[in-house]
Amino acid sequence: MNYITVLISGLYLMVTFLCIMLGVYFLYMNNNTILNRLAFLFCISLSCWCFGAALSLTASNAIDAVLWLKFSAIGAAGFWAFLLHYMIVLTDSERLLKKRWMKYVIYVPAIIMIYVRGVSKEIPEELYHFKKISLGWVSNTGFSFWTLLFDLYMISFTLAGIFLIYRWKKKIKDDHQREQAGNIYNSYIISFLIAILGELLDHLQMGCYFHKLTPFILLVPILILCYSIRNSNLMKGDTQSDDIVFMEQFRTKIARHLSEAFCFGGILYLISQCYFIKSTDIKRVVGFSIVLCLFGLGVYLIYKLAIKKDAKVMLYSILLSIAIPIITLNFTDYAAITVWAFPFIIIIATLLFNNSTILTMVSTSIILTQLFMWIKVPNSLVNVDTSDYFTRIGLLGVGIGLIYYINKIYIFRLSQLSERIKTQDLLYLISSRVINVNCTNMKEKMDEVLSLVCEYVQADRAHIYFNIKNDMEHADYYCWCNEFSKLKDEILQDTRIAKYEWLKKQVKETGVVMIPDVAELTQEAEKEKDFLEKQNVKSMLSIPLISHEQKIGFLRLDYVLKYKTFDEAFIQILMTVGNILGEAYKKTYSEQKIEKMAYYDQLTNIPNRQLFGQRINQVIASADKSGDLFGIIFLDLDSFKIINDTLGHHYGDKILIMIADRLTKCIRKTDTVCRFGGDEFLIMLNNIMSEKDIETVATKIIKQLEEPLFIEGQEIYITASVGISVFPTDGMDNDTLIKNADIAMYKAKSSGKNQFVFCSQEMKEEIEQTMVITSNLYHALDRSELAIVYQPQVSIETGQIIAVEALARWYHPELGLISPAIFIPIAEHTSLINLIGEWILKESCQQIKKWHNKGLLPIRVAVNVSVNQLLNTNFVNKVMKILADTGLDSKYLELEITENIAIQESDYIFDVLSKLKALGISLAIDDFGTEYSSLNRIKLLPVDRLKIDMHFISGILNNEKDKVIVDVIIKLAKDLNLKVIAEGVETQEQLNYLLEKKCDEVQGYFFYKPLSTSDMEEVLTNLI
Secondary structure, three states: OOHHHHHHHHHHHHHHHHHHHHHHHHHHHOOOOHHHHHHHHHHHHHHHHHHHHHHHHOOOOHHHHHHHHHHHHHHHHHHHHHHHHHHHHHOOOHHHHHOHHHHHHHHHHHHHHHHHHHHOOOOHHHHOOEEEEOOEEEEOOOOOHHHHHHHHHHHHHHHHHHHHHHHHHHHOOOHHHHHHHHHHHHHHHHHHHHHHHHHHHHHOOOOOOHHHHHHHHHHHHHHHHHHHHHHHOOOOOOOOOHHHHHHHHHHHHHHHHHHHHHHHHHHHHHHHHHHHOOOOOHHHHHHHHHHHHHHHHHHHHHHHOOOOHHHHHHHHHHHHHHHHHHHHHHOHHHHHHHOOHHHHHHHHHHHOOOOHHHHHHHHHHHHHHHHHHHHHOOOOOOOOOHHHHHHHHHHHHHHHHHHHHHHHHHHHHHHHHHHHHHHHHHHHHHHHHHOOOOOOOHHHHHHHHHHHHHHHHOOOEEEEEEOOOOOHHHOEEEEEEOOOOOOOHHHHOOOHHHHOHHHHHHHHHOOOEEEOOHHHOOHHHHHHHHHHHHOOOOEEEEEEEEEOOEEEEEEEEEEOOOOOOOOHHHHHHHHHHHHHHHHHHHHHHHHHHHHHHHHEOOOOOOEOHHHHHHHHHHHHHHHHHHOOEEEEEEEEEOOHHHHHHHHOHHHHHHHHHHHHHHHHHHOOOOOEEEEEEOOEEEEEEEEEOOHHHHHHHHHHHHHHHHOOEEEOOEEEOOOEEEEEEEEOOOOOOHHHHHHHHHHHHHHHHHOOOOOEEEOOHHHHHHHHHHHHHHHHHHHHOOOOOEEEEEEEEEEOOOOOEEEEEEEEEEEEOOOEEEOHHHHHHHHHHHOOHHHHHHHHHHHHHHHHHHHHHOOOOOOEEEEEOOHHHHHOOOHHHHHHHHHHHHOOOHHHEEEEEEHHHHHHOOHHHHHHHHHHHHOOOEEEEEEEOOOOOOHHHHHHOOOOEEEEOHHHHOOOOOOHHHHHHHHHHHHHHHHOOOEEEEEOOOOHHHHHHHHHOOOOEEEOOOOOOOEOHHHHHHHHHHOO
16 A cells, blocks of 8 residues: 555545534534535535545455445435535525425435445446556446446536526625625536546546545535635524523533543543553553543533433433442542542532532432442552652642633623623613603603613713604704713714715615724715714714614714724624614604694695694683684685696695695794695684784785696696684684684685685674574475465467466475575585475476366476486486376476586586487576576587576666677577577566567566466466
């Protein structure tokens, strides 16, 4: 065997032990994860590969070489399967493993290769053709089927791993981890290419035997993987509580030290017996030395066992209890040394296990052993020589080392306990300060907390930046500093650093920003460096403030008098403080948000009616005592619905926001403007001297709103109607003042809009009367208070009655006769018009049919119809039912609609009118000429008559303009083949003029007033 063989074999063994160490390291990091277990398995597989290769190379004969090469082949076959499985888990491709067949794909080829190359007795004869060369025993198989199959297995699994790493590298977002993944990827490819080249050269029988280097080559990506794990945290260790980790660390050290002590004792015993005492019983000496080493190995293995803590303690107790009598009895001839020294060391070591079981068992073993020795060897002469002193010194050294180590642990635990108590006190004080934090005491509480934090961490200044909306322009800021600072407040409380890009980037990416020395900041952080140096800061630490896993700001600590380094424990404490502060601020922020939602309008951000009501009540309480006046302005935008309908609600919302801003600028800080709802605003003018002051503000508001609004390049004009009430004249409470201002606003709107009106007694009385009428109108039908009168319509040519118009009358038992001009608009406003209109239509048709049945003139009846009735989708059906129920022919029914309905309403109205016309019902446009007419629309409407309004008829004799209008209407009707009827004819002259202009029909007091049913029937009877 030459030196090259020894060198290569030694390298194999080095790789073997290195792989075992790496595998144990992976398992030591965390034996609970599949990733660490797979890493352990492929490392152990590679170690088996290398160990078998080393022994096969140096085997004494070909049979042994085959045996060890089979062992090596088993490791090689398992290595590729475990490595691919590991790559799948590492690259976040576990979803592949959810498919049942995937594990078969991974491990069945490996099992086949293990059977073929390592287990089968038949097939390997074709694989292993050994010959001995200067390098040692080598196998040269050429291109056999099984060799090519194994190469295919190795190549396919390697390519699959390379693909997984490449895809994973592309998905990683963290730059550092991507770099480490790239290193693994590159090393994997290079190692693969070299290994394949070696196999190829070997198969070509070029005598190179490069395939022997494959395990060494594969070690490279494994080492790089290990480096990446340490630098990029690719495989995470166990996460345990600090106390458990701490105690486990010291138990580990004690177990290791005990193990070392036993092994050291065995070596010490062997040296002392062989070199000093010159013992002749070499077997006994070597045997006892081995026993001591085995005790040491046993202690270490117990620690490594994955069992419960109590079970470990029990095994430790049994092992040490057995060791004490064995070791003690071995030194029967040296009682002075063994009586106290060795058991004392064991007792000291067991103290650190913090368990009474092990202490009890060891103590019992010591006492029983000493009792046994007392009985067996009651008297003993001690002969102390050089070896005894040597042994004593060794044992005393071990004892002193353990005591020193225990003292070190004790001091460390005391200091750690002290720090923990201080930390708990700090967290308790901070929690107690912020537990009742709210919007009003936030500043006070933050000052207290920052003072406590600075005292604990010995910082000179503390700053808090709260920024939930990620907008540092509107962040909440709090600052605290020691009194020694001589800098001005504007410098100390400068918040611009929170807007600087480098700090924002660091806070966003890492959260914690540590600057031990401000002077060493790089060029990238030049602004931050200048800022901190201006504030005399030497070191700075920034901790994120977190609430519900969201960063809502950061805590900044400044060190001015000294430099400061920051460790992990220090930062973890401050992170906890940051979490407490984050939750406290989120609580107050939520309260502010809730309060804003409850008391402020969400669109305009001005007070809503709830907050406005509270402020009015406060002002009323104050004004009652002082006798001061205050005014309430009720503002409603004119024609705002048209803007929403034409431009859209998006424009409408922007207009409301701009109007709210203008109104706010028109009033004082002591006044209040609120959005009452929709396009209505309320303004409270507090502490005014006279109504003249209110008038001045109202005039200012009207003028401000007359200015154009510019939205997205479009110029928009809008006006407002304003009503004003004054305390105490117009009310002594919130609701009354707002109600009376609302009354005045409607008066302003009905009077022409774009003006302000003060509430008056007349308005209140009018509204009160309207409320009484409205209330009674709901019961008018039930109480049979409504009646119908009929006014005849006369043919101007023949003078005969050709139709009657049905008119409603309300005879109230207390209020007397109420005009239709009063109760009809109220009925339309309250939707009672549908019931009243249906009742009038039915009663009229029924009465006309009765007259027809009596043989009276076959006249038609004209009934007025409201727009509310026409918009009712069931109106046409109701008309048809009334005609059917009464038996009236549809040609004797005429429905009158107003001009504004005919002209301004939608196509739906046109469709309804067409359906009515199709039934044979006549249609007439009432009060023609009083609204804005569209001739194009009129020519399309299915109407039969135009009714000239009575106001034009009354002026035809003395007003040239009325005469022209009447002439035009008659001419228009004739040209459109429509009948025309004139209302309000009261004189012969008016009749003569209409006769001259060929008007078709007339209606008025000149012929008949509106007649009751009985009077109308009498007139018709007399005409027979």
